[in-house]
Amino acid sequence: MKRIVASFFLSLDGVMEAPEKWHFPYFNDEMGQAVEEQLFAADTMLMGRRTYEEFSGAFAGKTAEQDPIAGRINATPKYVVSTTMTGADWENSTLIGGDVVEEVTRLKQGGGGAIAMSGSATLVRTLLSAGLVDELRLLVHPIVVGAGARLFDESAQIPLRLVESRTFATGVLHLTYAPEA
16 A cells, blocks of 8 residues: 655744745755655655646656756656646646545555655645545744744644654754554
């Protein structure tokens, strides 16, 4: 069975919105390696519409020679969850428009590597509540952003257990959580 591994850049106050405005001063080789490890361990990607639009705008059409990360993402099967899209034109993309929990449960039943998620807070909250997320990886940055969408809003209580933690030289905490059994 496939595992869903969701990762997020977060500020200390839980903001995940617009990391391009606060994240980059903290990016270093350690963080790059952590992000690449997750990407290259996955053979499938799952995302919501907004993340799909951002990623396709950044990576579609680029070759592995131009950008190894773009090459990997473009070659990886991608599933996009949306109730408003009518199609997914980016290569190797499939639209999920029906019952998200049912479709993702079916996707997890396939063999192979992990299913990587990045961004898509609404989707990850839905999947966490349904018991479908196997790991939650948070890169918590030592900055208080003050405003913006947070990863967790007023959602249901979901007990998690810390399975790994690292501190990067920039002060970023790399925290890995799994659902409490």
